[in-house]
Every structure is written in C-alpha cells, then in structure tokens.
Amino acid sequence: MRTRDGLFKMLGLCLLAGVLVAGLLFPIVGAAGVISNQASDTVESMSSDLADVPPPLVTTVTDSAGNPIATLYEQYRIPTAPEEISDAMKWALISVEDRRFYEHHGVDWKGTIRAAVSNTSGGDTQGASTLTQQYVKNYLINVIYRNDQLGQQKAQEVSVARKLKEARIAIQLETKLSKEQILAGYLNVVEFSRRIFGVGAAAQAYFNTTADKLTVTQSALLAGMVNNPAVYDPWNNPEKATERRNWVLDKMVENLKLSREDAERLKAEPLGVVPDGPSKPAANCIGAGPENGFFCQYVEDYLLSHGMDKEELYTGGYTIRTTMDQRANHEAKRSAEEQVSKTQDNVANTLSLVRPGKKRHEVVALAANKDYGTDASQGQTVYALPSSTANVTGAGSSYKMFTAAAILEQRKYGIYDRVQxxxxxxxxxxxxxxxxxxxxGQGTRAYCVSNAGSYPGSMTLQQALATSPNTAFVILEEQAGMKAVVDMAYKLGMRATMTSNAATGGPVDRSADNQQVSQSQREYFGPSERSPGKGSFTLGVSPTNGLELANVAATIMSGGVWCPPTPIAQITDRNGAAVPIEEKPCEQVVPEGLANSMAVGMSEDDKPGGTAAAAAAAANWTRPMIGKTGTTQNNGSAAFIGATPQLAGAAMVFRPDHPNGGLIDGGPGNVYATDGTYGNMFGGKTPARTWFGAMTKILEGEPALPLPPAHPRYERVR
Structure with missing residues (x-):
C-alpha cells in the first residue's frame, strides 16, 4: 500500500508539473484543452476587471472654504505613489513575501514547483505566490469581489485552476506595469486589519505618519501583517505582532537589506503604534462631529436623492465642496443650544439658513440644539432635524404668509388695504x-376660529402679518380659495413638504385607509369634489420641513425666484474632474413686484407691536428684515421665519419624539415638554430668539441693506 501511495503521489507531481509548465507557455502558444480554454476566458475577463474596476477610495466632504469636515468610505485607503513609499517598507515586504521579486516575470516557477511538491507530498503547506500574484488575488478579494462573498471564496480557493488563472494575469501585468508600479499597486490594495487598506492608510492609522516616512520597525510590523491581518493585529495581539515583526527583521537580514546588529537592536524596540486602536477617521457623517453632522447628513441625503448611488458615494473618492459656512453654522448651533439644552428630553430647536439669489439658493447652515451622533443620553441624534420634515405638528401662523401672497396675486387686497x-x-x-x-348640514359642522388675543376690528394686511390674527386670515383664505393658497405654499418653496403626507410628513401611502396618510398635503388640504378644502391650513397645522420654510423666505427675498436649496458648491472625482449634479432650474414663481411687496408686508414683525418685537429688542436688532412667527395648537411647536437681503432662515422648536403635548418656555435654557396638552410657547419666544441670536453674530460687520420697495400694483387695490 505504501508503494502504491508513493506511485500515486509521483503521478500527481508529474501531472501538476505539466499543468504548471503549460501555464508558463500560455502567453506564447495559447491554451489547449477544456481546462486551458476556460482558464484563458476567465483570465481575459478578470484582466479586464482589474483594469476597469478602480479600488474604493475615501470621499471627502468639505465646507465652503475647502476645509474637510467628514470622510465617507467603505475601505479606509489613502492612494500612495511608488515614490511616496519608503524603501524600508518596500524591502520589508519583498523580504518576507517575495525575495526574487525583481528577478521573475510575474510567476516564480522555481518556488511554485517547490511549494507544489511540498504540498502534494504532505509537507508544510506553502503558497509560493509572487507579489504580482498576490496583487491579483488581493485586488479580486478587496476590490472586485469586495461585496461578493462567493467571489472572494473563489479568488482564494486552493486549486490548480485558480493558480493558473492567477499566474496568467500576473504574467500579463508584468508586461504592462513596471516592478515599482506592481509593488505600489499591491501596497495600495492589501488590507492591514480593521478595514484599513493600503500602506498610506496603514501608516496614518498605525503610526500617525505617511508612507514615505515609515521606519524599518514600522515597515516590518506592517509587512508581517499582510499574511494574516487579524492574527497580527498589534492592539489585540501585541505579543504575536511583536514576534511576527521580529521575524520579518530576520528575513530582511537574510535578504541582505539589514545588518544582523541592527536587527537585534531593533527587535528591542516597542511596537510604537498609536494608543487605543488605529487612528482613522469615522466612515460616515458621525465624523463631521456634533456641530457639522447635520449638514453632512443633508449632503448625503441630497446626493442620493439626485441620482448618486450610496456605494458610489462611499467608494468613489470624490471631493465634495459644500456651501456650508463654518462660522454661520457655528453661530446657528450656538444660538439653538443657548435656547434649549441639548439633553432636554423631547425638545428639538432647529435653525436652517439659506442664501437668497436669482441663480442659486445655497444652504449656509443647518443646526439644532441636539448634537449629531448616536449617544442619545448625551443629547445626540442622527435624525436630520433641520433639513427633513421632522416637525410633524406644524409651523403655526407662519403659513399665513401663503394666504397673504395668494390674495395679493389675485389683487383682492394690497398690503396697505384693511382686512376684517x-x-x-x-x-x-x-x-x-x-x-x-x-x-x-346633516352631520357636518362649520369651521370655527377665534383669535388668541385682542385686536381692533380691522387693520392693514401688513399689520395683520405682524400681529397675526387668526380670523383675518381664514376670511382671506375663503376669498382666495384654498387651491390658490395651497399652490402658493408649493410655489414659494414647500415642495417636499406639500408632496408628503399630512400625518407624518413621510411618503404618501396610496393604499392606506387614513386619508391624511394616503394623500399628499397638497391634496389633503386642497379642494376636492367633496370639500372646498381645509381652512386650518393657514394656521400651519401640518408637518413642516424647516429648510424648506427657510427657502420660502429666500424666494421672497430673491424677487419671487424659487431655486432648489442646494448644499453643493462643487464635486470632483478621484482624478480631479468635475462631476455635474442635475438640479432643478430656478423658477420665477411669482412676479417680482409681488415678492417685493410681500417683503414690505412682512417687514413689521420686529417692530413694536409685532409678534417678534421682544426678541428683536433683546438682540438689539436694527436691520431691515422680513419676519413671521407661528404657534400651533396646545403650544406644542412654534416657528419663526425671517430674512435680510443677505440671508434667510427659519427656526422651529417642536417635540420630535412624542409630538402630542405642549412646550413650556421659561426663558433661554429653560424650555421643556409638558406631560399634558398645555404650554406657553410662541414663535416670538424660543424660535425668534434663536434666529436673532444667530443672525446678529453672522451678519456682524455686514452692511444693513434695505428691503426692495413694494410695487404700486400690490400696495392698494381697494
């Protein structure tokens, strides 16, 4: 039996040797037979993949000045050119992985046959793959099949067929790339544990340095890890990592790249890695930090809604320069948190700022009292509070501006005409x-409304916008017609809001039994065959997007030109080429004279008698501006929309977790949610203080620009 076993082993060695030699001849005479044909076809396909599928890179998000604020990635990788890698790193890797790297042409046949004999005869398992072959394998595993477990398994299966494919591609690569390019290619694609890929990222994450500055001991540690990154992780297994590093140093001695004396001295050195794990940035918007995270999240949401795939975003190596003004965002965050503590349960205070313009409406700041993050106990959230339809109970009487704009458009009143x-x-x-x-009618009641305070029997429309009597605007809503009012809200900027459902602000569910969920807000509040519309719309009772509310103010201050609010200044790809994003064009949604007249009509809210007068006085506000406050039923949410010619914004305070109930405003820093349906919150309190508190700082040093004059057509028609 032993003789027979020996014969079978000898036969297997002969067959294997023949296959390997055939692999050597592939580039010259082509493939022969079924196995060779299949291998050749697969090789061509895989070679194409290697050329066409670039490695995942880190996408960088910056502020408007180009300062990085976040990184988005699946694999942490810093591309590194051959000349940017230290000689110590190159020789450490060659010494341990492929001593004859500069001698072979992609496949080390001597080593391959020796390993085959050892493996087939029952000796120690040996890989015998050259660095070129390992480059191929790692590219398949870490790039082409990175999200394909079956593909990864096939790329590293122990089989002659796989080795032949790998060898063929390696030989082809050696005809197209220099040795330095192949070595750098390998060092850019291999993993160094913990989703750290490539020597550039490893140098940063392990030693807070760059690849060109890696020392001999640092290089030896990294070179030793590529064989089994998890086992030789220096934080989890420092003893094994040290043992492996020292073994690499010995290999460098054998390869005549290090003296024995230096090797023994270097073995005594500590590993020298950064304490407490690798130093690498967060892989998502958490890395933007508690202040800038909301803006980063909006950028991601915006790009995904404009056709970019999430995998593409996280692997494309883009540089995304945003429109975020770092100083403005800081002041917005400071003011929001000054009014409401970040750890206050069930109270969100947000501020969204947009720059007016007739060609673009750039988003400048997105802030909340809450920090952006995952630790709720520390007042953190990843819910897009300032840029989504997060306030489900509404923005209150700020919606009266839509009724006013609709009645002006129909020329039934001017801003100086008196209303009942x-x-x-x-x-x-x-x-x-x-x-x-x-x-x-049978089973049908009328719609009743009363005012929250005492008012004269009539006043100008401008005075009504400043003092906000409910009855006046329900009467105006009747006269304008609900369709005109709802359409005006959509035109001026409440686009996503008005196309969401009226219950939660989420997507419309046509199959739902609940009418508020199965219809868009535009449908639900607008007229239908059975209803003239819902009069409560002008009182702002529906879910509201704070960023869109800010953009309404920007539209008014832009002469009636609506532009989609955008956070994107420029996007470039990994090669520095510009990447266009298809955004909706700006629209002249109302006549410029109407918009300018609305601005004048809304210019008295900060003056004595206006609902925001106290907040304006406390901030020593003196600039011309437009403004409108709003408060909902039970004082459970409130808003303030305001703008100067330079900057528009909306502040909202609401209950994000349990919407039903009230809010108590006990002054800055003393705002909390009640257990019952009562409160004393108003738009002129927390929201207005938040807006003025931020804007006074942001506009400091800027000229106090006048508002545009009203157009005579919209001043008086009665």
Whole structure:
C-alpha cells in the first residue's frame, strides 16, 4: 500500500508539473484543452476587471472654504505613489513575501514547483505566490469581489485552476506595469486589519505618519501583517505582532537589506503604534462631529436623492465642496443650544439658513440644539432635524404668509388695504369644526376660529402679518380659495413638504385607509369634489420641513425666484474632474413686484407691536428684515421665519419624539415638554430668539441693506 501511495503521489507531481509548465507557455502558444480554454476566458475577463474596476477610495466632504469636515468610505485607503513609499517598507515586504521579486516575470516557477511538491507530498503547506500574484488575488478579494462573498471564496480557493488563472494575469501585468508600479499597486490594495487598506492608510492609522516616512520597525510590523491581518493585529495581539515583526527583521537580514546588529537592536524596540486602536477617521457623517453632522447628513441625503448611488458615494473618492459656512453654522448651533439644552428630553430647536439669489439658493447652515451622533443620553441624534420634515405638528401662523401672497396675486387686497378682524369667525365655506361649531348640514359642522388675543376690528394686511390674527386670515383664505393658497405654499418653496403626507410628513401611502396618510398635503388640504378644502391650513397645522420654510423666505427675498436649496458648491472625482449634479432650474414663481411687496408686508414683525418685537429688542436688532412667527395648537411647536437681503432662515422648536403635548418656555435654557396638552410657547419666544441670536453674530460687520420697495400694483387695490 505504501508503494502504491508513493506511485500515486509521483503521478500527481508529474501531472501538476505539466499543468504548471503549460501555464508558463500560455502567453506564447495559447491554451489547449477544456481546462486551458476556460482558464484563458476567465483570465481575459478578470484582466479586464482589474483594469476597469478602480479600488474604493475615501470621499471627502468639505465646507465652503475647502476645509474637510467628514470622510465617507467603505475601505479606509489613502492612494500612495511608488515614490511616496519608503524603501524600508518596500524591502520589508519583498523580504518576507517575495525575495526574487525583481528577478521573475510575474510567476516564480522555481518556488511554485517547490511549494507544489511540498504540498502534494504532505509537507508544510506553502503558497509560493509572487507579489504580482498576490496583487491579483488581493485586488479580486478587496476590490472586485469586495461585496461578493462567493467571489472572494473563489479568488482564494486552493486549486490548480485558480493558480493558473492567477499566474496568467500576473504574467500579463508584468508586461504592462513596471516592478515599482506592481509593488505600489499591491501596497495600495492589501488590507492591514480593521478595514484599513493600503500602506498610506496603514501608516496614518498605525503610526500617525505617511508612507514615505515609515521606519524599518514600522515597515516590518506592517509587512508581517499582510499574511494574516487579524492574527497580527498589534492592539489585540501585541505579543504575536511583536514576534511576527521580529521575524520579518530576520528575513530582511537574510535578504541582505539589514545588518544582523541592527536587527537585534531593533527587535528591542516597542511596537510604537498609536494608543487605543488605529487612528482613522469615522466612515460616515458621525465624523463631521456634533456641530457639522447635520449638514453632512443633508449632503448625503441630497446626493442620493439626485441620482448618486450610496456605494458610489462611499467608494468613489470624490471631493465634495459644500456651501456650508463654518462660522454661520457655528453661530446657528450656538444660538439653538443657548435656547434649549441639548439633553432636554423631547425638545428639538432647529435653525436652517439659506442664501437668497436669482441663480442659486445655497444652504449656509443647518443646526439644532441636539448634537449629531448616536449617544442619545448625551443629547445626540442622527435624525436630520433641520433639513427633513421632522416637525410633524406644524409651523403655526407662519403659513399665513401663503394666504397673504395668494390674495395679493389675485389683487383682492394690497398690503396697505384693511382686512376684517372679528374676534371670532364661523366659516361656512370650510367644514370640520369642533363641537362648539354650528351644523351646516346633516352631520357636518362649520369651521370655527377665534383669535388668541385682542385686536381692533380691522387693520392693514401688513399689520395683520405682524400681529397675526387668526380670523383675518381664514376670511382671506375663503376669498382666495384654498387651491390658490395651497399652490402658493408649493410655489414659494414647500415642495417636499406639500408632496408628503399630512400625518407624518413621510411618503404618501396610496393604499392606506387614513386619508391624511394616503394623500399628499397638497391634496389633503386642497379642494376636492367633496370639500372646498381645509381652512386650518393657514394656521400651519401640518408637518413642516424647516429648510424648506427657510427657502420660502429666500424666494421672497430673491424677487419671487424659487431655486432648489442646494448644499453643493462643487464635486470632483478621484482624478480631479468635475462631476455635474442635475438640479432643478430656478423658477420665477411669482412676479417680482409681488415678492417685493410681500417683503414690505412682512417687514413689521420686529417692530413694536409685532409678534417678534421682544426678541428683536433683546438682540438689539436694527436691520431691515422680513419676519413671521407661528404657534400651533396646545403650544406644542412654534416657528419663526425671517430674512435680510443677505440671508434667510427659519427656526422651529417642536417635540420630535412624542409630538402630542405642549412646550413650556421659561426663558433661554429653560424650555421643556409638558406631560399634558398645555404650554406657553410662541414663535416670538424660543424660535425668534434663536434666529436673532444667530443672525446678529453672522451678519456682524455686514452692511444693513434695505428691503426692495413694494410695487404700486400690490400696495392698494381697494
């Protein structure tokens, strides 16, 4: 039996040797037979993949000045050119992985046959792969099949067929690339544990240095890791890592790249890695930090909604220069947190700022009292509070500006015409009032509304915008017609808001039984065959997106030109080429004269008698501006929209976790949610203080620009 076993082993060696020699002849005479044909076809396909599929790189997000604020990646990799890698790193790797690297042409046949004999005869398992072959294998595993477990398994299976494919590609690479390019290619693609890929990233993560400055001991540690990164991880297994590093130093001695005396001295040195794990940036917007994270999240959401795939975003190596003004974002965050503590349970205070313009509306700042992060106990959240439809209870009377704009468009009133202001009003146009409202038909009640304070019987539309009587705007809403009012909200900027459902601000679910969920807000509040519309719309009772509310102010200050709010200044790819993003074009949504007249109509809110006067006075505000406050039922949420010619913004305070209930404003830093349906919050309190607190600092040193004059067509029509 032993003789027979020996014969079978000898036969196997002969066959294997023949196959390997055939592999050597592939480039010259081509493949022969079924196995050779399959190998050749696969090689061509894989060679194409190696050329066409670039390695994943880190995408960098910057502020408007180009300062990095975050990195997005699947694999932490810093591309490194051959001349940017220290000689010590190159020789450490060659000494331990492929001593004859500069002698062979992609495949070390001497080593391959020796390993085959050892493996087949039952000796120690040997790989015998050259660095070129390992480059091929690692490229397949870490790049082409990085998200394909089966492909990764095939790329490293122990088989003659796989070795032949690998050898063929290695030989082809050697005809196209220099040795230095292959060596650098390998060192850019291999993993050094913990999703750290390539020597550039490893140098930074392990030693806080660059690849060109790697010392002999640092290089030996990294070169020893590529064989089994998890086992030789210096933080988890420092003893094994040290033993492996010292073994590499011995190999460098054998390869005549290090003296024995130096090797023994270097073995006594500590590993020298950074303490407490690798030094690498966060792989997502958490890395932007508590202050800038909300803006980074908006950038990601924006790009994904504009056609970029998430994998592409996280692997493409893009540089994304945003429109975020670092100073403005800081002041917005400071002001929001000054009003409401970040750890205050169930209270969000947000501020979104947009720069007006007739060609672009650039988002300048997105801030909240909450920090951006994953630790809720420390007042952190990853919910996009300032840029999503997070406030589900509404922005209150700030929506009255849509009614005013609609009535101006129809020229039924001008900003200086007087409107009726009864103490209470019963609308027989709008239905759905409470039990105190009279019936207007079988089972149908009228819509009743009253004012929160005492008002004269009539006032100008400008005064009504500043003092916000409910009855006046429900009457105006009747006269304008609900379709005109709802359409005006959409035109001026509430695009995503008005196309979301009216219950949660989420996507419309046409299959839902609940009408608020199955219809968009535009449909739900607008007229239909069965209803003239819902009169509560002008009181701002529906889910609201704070960024879009800020963009409404920007549209008014841009002469009626709506542009999509954008966080993108420029995107370049890994090669520095510009990457276009298809954004919706700007639109002249209302006549410029109407928009300018609306600006004048909204210019009294910060003056004595206006709902934001106290907040403006406390901030020593003196600039011309537009403004509108809003408060919802039970004082559970409130908003302030305001703008100067340079900058527009919206501040909102609301209950993000448990919406139903009230908010108590006890002054800056003393705002909290109540257990019941009561509160004392108003738009002129926390939201207005937040807006003025940020804007006074942001505009410091800027000229106090005047508002545009009203157009006579919209001043008086009665």
């Amino acid at each position: 202001v009864p103490g209470s009003y019963v609308s027989r146009v709008f239905m759905g009032g409470g039990e105190s409202c009279p019936y207007v």
